Amino acid sequence: MSEPKSKQPTKQRLLQAACEVFAENGYRGATVAEICKRAEANIAAVNYHFGDKERLYIAAWRRALDVAIEKYPLDGGVPHDAPPEERLHGRIESLIRKTMDEGEVGHMMRFLVAEISMPSGKVLEALTETVQPLRRTMLELVRELAGEEMSDQDVVIISTSIYNICSGLVLRPEMRKNFFGKVGIDQDMIIDTATRLVLGGIKEMCK
Amino acid sequence: MSEPKSKQPTKQRLLQAACEVFAENGYRGATVAEICKRAEANIAAVNYHFGDKERLYIAAWRRALDVAIEKYPLDGGVPHDAPPEERLHGRIESLIRKTMDEGEVGHMMRFLVAEISMPSGKVLEALTETVQPLRRTMLELVRELAGEEMSDQDVVIISTSIYNICSGLVLRPEMRKNFFGKVGIDQDMIIDTATRLVLGGIKEMCK
Amino acid sequence: MSEPKSKQPTKQRLLQAACEVFAENGYRGATVAEICKRAEANIAAVNYHFGDKERLYIAAWRRALDVAIEKYPLDGGVPHDAPPEERLHGRIESLIRKTMDEGEVGHMMRFLVAEISMPSGKVLEALTETVQPLRRTMLELVRELAGEEMSDQDVVIISTSIYNICSGLVLRPEMRKNFFGKVGIDQDMIIDTATRLVLGGIKEMCK
Amino acid sequence: MSEPKSKQPTKQRLLQAACEVFAENGYRGATVAEICKRAEANIAAVNYHFGDKERLYIAAWRRALDVAIEKYPLDGGVPHDAPPEERLHGRIESLIRKTMDEGEVGHMMRFLVAEISMPSGKVLEALTETVQPLRRTMLELVRELAGEEMSDQDVVIISTSIYNICSGLVLRPEMRKNFFGKVGIDQDMIIDTATRLVLGGIKEMCK
DNA sequence: AATGAATGAGCCTTCATTCAT
DNA sequence: GATGAATGAAGGCTCATTCAT
Numbered sequence: 074m075s076e077p078k079s080k081q082p083t084k085q086r087l088l089q090a091a092c093e094v095f096a097e098n099g100y101r102g103a104t105v106a107e108i109c110k111r112a113e114a115n116i117a118a119v120n121y122h123f124g125d126k127e128r129l130y131i132a133a134w135r136r137a138l139d140v141a142i143e144k145y146p147l148d149g150g151v152p153h154d155a156p157p158e159e160r161l162h163g164r165i166e167s168l169i170r171k172t173m174d175e176g177e178v179g180h181m182m183r184f185l186v187a188e189i190s191m192p193s194g195k196v197l198e199a200l201t202e203t204v205q206p207l208r209r210t211m212l213e214l215v216r217e218l219a220g221e222e223m224s225d226q227d228v229v230i231i232s233t234s235i236y237n238i239c240s241g242l243v244l245r246p247e248m249r250k251n252f253f254g255k256v257g258i259d260q261d262m263i264i265d266t267a268t269r270l271v272l273g274g275i276k277e278m279c280k
Numbered sequence: 281m282s283e284p285k286s287k288q289p290t291k292q293r294l295l296q297a298a299c300e301v302f303a304e305n306g307y308r309g310a311t312v313a314e315i316c317k318r319a320e321a322n323i324a325a326v327n328y329h330f331g332d333k334e335r336l337y338i339a340a341w342r343r344a345l346d347v348a349i350e351k352y353p354l355d356g357g358v359p360h361d362a363p364p365e366e367r368l369h370g371r372i373e374s375l376i377r378k379t380m381d382e383g384e385v386g387h388m389m390r391f392l393v394a395e396i397s398m399p400s401g402k403v404l405e406a407l408t409e410t411v412q413p414l415r416r417t418m419l420e421l422v423r424e425l426a427g428e429e430m431s432d433q434d435v436v437i438i439s440t441s442i443y444n445i446c447s448g449l450v451l452r453p454e455m456r457k458n459f460f461g462k463v464g465i466d467q468d469m470i471i472d473t474a475t476r477l478v479l480g481g482i483k484e485m486c487k
Numbered sequence: 488m489s490e491p492k493s494k495q496p497t498k499q500r501l502l503q504a505a506c507e508v509f510a511e512n513g514y515r516g517a518t519v520a521e522i523c524k525r526a527e528a529n530i531a532a533v534n535y536h537f538g539d540k541e542r543l544y545i546a547a548w549r550r551a552l553d554v555a556i557e558k559y560p561l562d563g564g565v566p567h568d569a570p571p572e573e574r575l576h577g578r579i580e581s582l583i584r585k586t587m588d589e590g591e592v593g594h595m596m597r598f599l600v601a602e603i604s605m606p607s608g609k610v611l612e613a614l615t616e617t618v619q620p621l622r623r624t625m626l627e628l629v630r631e632l633a634g635e636e637m638s639d640q641d642v643v644i645i646s647t648s649i650y651n652i653c654s655g656l657v658l659r660p661e662m663r664k665n666f667f668g669k670v671g672i673d674q675d676m677i678i679d680t681a682t683r684l685v686l687g688g689i690k691e692m693c694k
Numbered sequence: 695m696s697e698p699k700s701k702q703p704t705k706q707r708l709l710q711a712a713c714e715v716f717a718e719n720g721y722r723g724a725t726v727a728e729i730c731k732r733a734e735a736n737i738a739a740v741n742y743h744f745g746d747k748e749r750l751y752i753a754a755w756r757r758a759l760d761v762a763i764e765k766y767p768l769d770g771g772v773p774h775d776a777p778p779e780e781r782l783h784g785r786i787e788s789l790i791r792k793t794m795d796e797g798e799v800g801h802m803m804r805f806l807v808a809e810i811s812m813p814s815g816k817v818l819e820a821l822t823e824t825v826q827p828l829r830r831t832m833l834e835l836v837r838e839l840a841g842e843e844m845s846d847q848d849v850v851i852i853s854t855s856i857y858n859i860c861s862g863l864v865l866r867p868e869m870r871k872n873f874f875g876k877v878g879i880d881q882d883m884i885i886d887t888a889t890r891l892v893l894g895g896i897k898e899m900c901k
Numbered sequence: 902a903a904t905g906a907a908t909g910a911g912c913c914t915t916c917a918t919t920c921a922t
Numbered sequence: 923g924a925t926g927a928a929t930g931a932a933g934g935c936t937c938a939t940t941c942a943t
Contacts, residue, residue: 083907099398101308105934115908120935122906186397190390190450191306208459226465230473233459234445241444243397253440258433266437270481277480290924312917322925327918329923497928513812515722519913529929534914536927600811604804604864605720622873640879644887647873648859655858657811662818666829666854672847680851687898688891704903726938736904741939743902 084122086112091133092140096180100130100193127195134196137181138203144178145171147207157217161235162268164211168239169264179243186243211235218275231275238267291329293319298340299347303387307337307400334402341403344388345410351385352378354414364424368442369475371418375446376471386450393450418442425482438482445474498536500526505547506554510594514544514607541609548610551595552617558592559585561621571631575649576682578625582653583678593657600657625649632689645689652681705743707733712754713761717801721751721814748816755817758802759824765799766792768828778838782856783889785832789860790885800864807864832856839896852896859888 081089090112094103105119105126112118123129149163172182188196211232219228242263288296297319301310312326312333319325330336356370356377379389395403418439426435449470451459495503504526508517519533519540526532537543563577586596602610625646633642656677658666702710711733715724726740726747733739744750770784793803809817832853840849863884865873 099306099308101306104932106932117908117935117937118906120937121908126934183397187394190393190397226469227473229460229465230470231477233448234474234477237444237446237448238441239444241440241448253436258436262433263437266434266485267441269485270438270441271477272481273484274477274479274481277484278476311915313915323917323927324919324925328925333917513720513722515720518911520911530913531915531929532927534916535929540913597811601808604807604811640883641887643874643879644884645891647862648888648891651858651860651862652855653858655854655862662810662813667850672850676847677851680848681855683899684852684855684892684895686895688893688895691894691898692890725936727936737906737938738904738940742904747938 083114083118087114087118087122088133088136091129092137092177093180095130095133096184130195131199135199141171141178141181157214158272161214165239165268166264169242169260172239172242173260183243186240219279222279235271290321290325294321294325294329295340295343298336299344299384302337302340303391337402338406342406348378348385348388364421365479368421368425372446372475373471376449376467379446379449380467390450393447415439426486429486442478497528497532501528501532501536502547502550505543506551506591507594509544509547510598544609545613549613555585555592555595571628572686575628575632575686579653579682580678583656583674586653586656587674597657600654633693636693649685704735704739708735708739708743709754709757712750713758713798716751716754717805751816752820755820762792762799762802778835779893782835782839786860786889787885790863790881793860793863794881804864807861840900843900856892
């Protein structure tokens with residue numbers, strides 16, 4: 074009422090609030106009331122702007138993907154014509170930084186991983202749409218690194234492994250210590266080691 | 281109706297039903313009514329035997345872990361005194377088979393991954409308890425493979441990566457095709473390739 | 488709480504309250520809350536006993552039909568072997584008394600007429616089931632009165648007209664005065680005149 | 695969208711749309727949003743032009759009556775100075791054709807019957823205003839046919855019965871088959887038979 | 902004269918939990 | 923040890939209405 078409040082239109086505020094609340098509580102755990110409250114909007118605003126909770130969810134999801142990609146470009150800032158090793162490093166960096174982001178993007182990634190393992194069935198389409206092209210790029214990169222000798226199956230498995238290495242780092246901060254223990258480990262180190270592991274593995278497999 | 285049905289006591293039937301229903305729907309999506317119905321028990325049985333939904337959840341969770349480990353022993357059937365390469369293969373096999381299991385164990389693993397990325401906060405203790413010793417074993421194995429030269433940080437990162445490669449395979453069958461495409465890929469191949477990738481990577485990193 | 492309240496089980500109280508409230512307000516106008524309040528039951532009782540509002544509606548509807556028929560038997564108390572003129576009188580009496588009933592049965596009949604003209608689509612089955620046999624009986628009776636000469640079509644039209652004469656008397660007490668004006672008219676007179684009109688009409692048509 | 699569409703002013707389009715929607719769904723079932731959508735008007739148009747839903751309802755109701763009477767004049771096209779038997783036939787024809795109309799007028803009549811049996815309390819005034827003069831005309835006609843001997847009560851009852859015979863034919867097309875069965879029955883036949891039944895009945899009653 | 906974003910009251914339904922038996 | 927009727931809090935959604943433009 075009297076507060077300055079954000080100047081954004083209600084629809085945008087709802088979208089942002091939805092991202093937060095869905096990411097923190099999952100689809101079922103999130104309540105429309107909470108989202109509206111956080112967006113400083115009326116309880117009926119969701120219905121007015123999005124039709125229902127489910128469609129808000131999908132819209133929030135798409136927005137989260139956009140935000141994530143904008144903040145961490147897929148190629149990690151590495152030019153197209155750089156050597157494949159560097160491009161792999163860039164891609165891994167992009168993925169891991171997204172995954173370990175402690176802000177909005179991190180929320181979204183946790184959400185994405187949860188959706189993949191236990192799909193709510195509500196964003197499968199959007200998910201496939203977005204993820205498929207990324208996978209294709211990764212497959213091509215691995216093929217480039219491995220040469221023509223390697224079987225298609227191995228290329229697929231390695232690509233998938235790379236994704237898994239990165240996306241598996243999705244952890245709530247409070248769980249990090251359970252996994253990484255006392256040794257202080259920063260993102261740069263993880264990125265480097267993961268890249269070296271993968272590059273080394275591919276190299277060795279091609280011998 | 282009138283049939284004697286499974287001889288198990290109500291409490292056991294509830295536990296089993298809870299595993300199924302929680303695994304399929306998550307904590308929030310699962311309803312006490314559905315669990316009781318599937319266990320052919322009274323609607324009040326959950327509160328009677330477990331106090332409330334949350335405590336049933338924790339109990340079901342522990343049971344699921346036990347079942348998984350019983351079906352797929354942690355060492356993959358490889359003897360303690362086998363060479364470390366084989367022991368790694370065994371461990372990876374155990375993990376991947378659990379993860380890609382299409383029965384009860386697979387359900388549970390999907391659930392576990394979702395819990396790790398978006399913890400409901402209800403099983404964190406149980407999770408830590410169970411997972412910590414496994415991580416230690418893996419760390420020791422990687423150290424054995426890598427030799428004393430490698431930094432502690434790298435050992436931790438590689439161990440984590442191995443877990444991630446395996447647990448990332450948690451996918452609903454309907455999502456498999458999105459990720460593995462047309463190329464037919466069976467579990468044995470995945471296990472072998474993943475093992476070779478990791479072993480090759482470690483070897484290369486130690487040069 | 489402290490009041491004596493009716494000893495009937497909750498389900499019965501709900502059914503009775505539902506009849507009243509639905510009859511007064513129609514399906515849409517009736518609220519589950521009002522029904523529960525009037526039945527002195529919890530707001531969730533409808534869901535517990537009937538599943539949802541619609542199924543309660545159907546159950547209430549069937550109950551209302553039963554109550555109506557019990558109070559005003561279809562044959563109006565005229566024996567099977569009485570002359571057809573008397574049997575017609577009995578049937579008309581039964582219909583008109585139901586229709587003009589100022590209690591629960593009247594409610595139900597108003598409801599029935601409204602349902603026939605603007606079906607909610609929820610009781611069409613039950614309606615057809617109940618009404619069909621009654622129509623057949625009436626058709627047979629008219630045929631008996633008219634003889635074999637009359638066409639099937641005329642028999643159907645006359646039967647329908649008899650029903651309409653009676654059911655058209657469904658009026659909220661406050662509307663009666665608009666239709667019957669100042670002249671005092673009691674049910675007996677209406678029943679007699681209507682019967683004589685119909686019998687006379689049939690007789691004349693057969694000449 | 696961009697087309698000019700019907701040239702009628704918004705208020706008229708609203709009125710027409712309201713007739714349709716109210717007739718199809720009843721007062722409560724109709725929504726302002728649906729009416730505005732069908733009238734291709736703004737959601738706020740109803741409140742702007744009519745104040746609120748209830749006043750729109752009354753206005754629509756009056757309009758529907760006008761439309762009905764314009765399409766089916768009350769006297770059925772029979773001249774004032776025709777013999778009373780023919781005038782009765784004309785009135786019955788007018789009523790039955792209105793009632794069995796499958797267009798807008800039929801909608802309105804269904805609505806009228808539902809209002810009479812279960813008044814929403816919103817159009818009672820308008821209803822009385824319109825219906826009263828018609829009843830008086832019918833009373834006079836029946837008196838003319840029956841002669842001075844018949845009691846006032848019987849005249850009222852017969853008039854009412856005539857109305858009921860006609861208005862009772864208000865049926866959704868899908869219910870027609872339940873009532874008229876397989877025998878093909880057209881409106882002309884119904885009108886003739888109903889008229890003969892009534893005329894015969896009056897004649898017989900006057901003997 | 903007309904718009905469309907926004908509101909808030911109210912409805913149906915779900916669901917974990919309780920209580921008397 | 924077990925039951926099932928009953929409860930109440932809470933959630934998603936609808937919808938007539940309002941308000942600033």
